[in-house]
Amino acid sequence: MSRIHPTAIIEPGAQLGEEVEIGPYAIVGANVTIGARTTVGSHSVIEGHTTIGVDNRIGHYASVGGRPQDMKYQGEPTRLVIGDRNTIREFTTIHTGTVQDSGVTTLGDDNWIMAYVHIGHDCHVGSHVILSSNAQMAGHVVIGDWAIVGGMSGVHQFVRIGEHSMLGGASALVQDVPPFVIAAGNKAEPHGINVEGLRRRGFSPDSISALRSAYRLLYKNGLSLDEAKTQLRELAASGGEGDEAVNKLIAFIEQSQRGIIR
CATH class of the missing domain: 1.20.1180 (Udp N-acetylglucosamine O-acyltransferase; Domain 2)
Known part of the structure; x- marks a missing residue:
């Protein structure tokens, strides 16, 4: 049975799985589906055409499924799809896609998304990814499985970060990081293979x-x-x-x- 705080707002049409927990003053929109055993922290907003899998942990004041920050967006029913067992910490923002791209933003499974991270429209984040606090992904960014993005880093739109790679903290990334490579700096440069990872x-x-x-x-x-x-x-x-x-x-x-x- 789901546990919904009496101050939370669940709009008609929202679909909640078994044992979902919604915290105080959280808002869940009409086109949202949340899988079993997922928890949503206090004051968070889950909106848009958003599908969230099972066993996710969404922190306080997160904004998930918001309108893309794209001036071409005209209210089209674009989507956000989040997989299973992700941790999404406080004040994270994740936006839906745009019709100029695939129309969907995706987040895979078993990711660790720290506080104040931004995942822009049409991004595709794989599985087992770590996005450290204040990492900022512009639109259309693709991040491969097991990649790590350091805190305070900014990633330019349409950039790809390969699997098993690592981007150091406070980096500015304007081109692709190949798989298995460590990169860092402003602008980010290669610094070897991610041997320890x-x-x-x-x-x-x-x-x-x-x-x-x-x-x-x-x-x-x-x-x-x-x-x-x-x-x-x-x-x-x-x-x-x-x-x-x-x-x-x-x-x-x-x-x-x-x-x-x-």
Whole structure:
């Protein structure tokens, strides 16, 4: 049975799963669906065409499913979809999508979203991501699984942050961070492979060694990007254990629209 504080407002049409808890003075809009065992903190607003999965923890004063901060938005019924087991802390803002993109903002599973984070319209955040306090994502940002964004960092619209990468605190990111890479600074620059993170997640020594070799080709050998890609393909064809990871790196680079950090 759900526990709804008597001061909370649940608009007609909202759908709440079993054992949902809604705190004091929170507001849940008519087009919101909240999955089982999710908790919503006091004074939070969950609005828009928003679907939230199970076992999420939404902190006090969060604003989830608000209208996109895009002057082209004309009230279209765009969406926000949040997965399962996410922690979304105080004063976080997450907006719905726009019709100029896919029309949906997404957040995967098992993410840790700290206080004052902003996730703009049409962003796609994977799973097991950490967004530290005051990290700010402009519209259309894509963040891969297991990535970490440091506190006080700003991410330009349409930028992609690859899986298992890390962006240091107080960074300004205007181009893509390739998978497995550490970046930091204003403007953010590459600072090696995220070795410790990869070890914690079970990457083999051979895979980490292959990624280190790939990083040297990309950033340390004085090669042009086209020259580096040619040698990366040769590295990925070597038949080693790290081929899959290197191929992911190559695919990310080839799909980049804003270019990778250099």
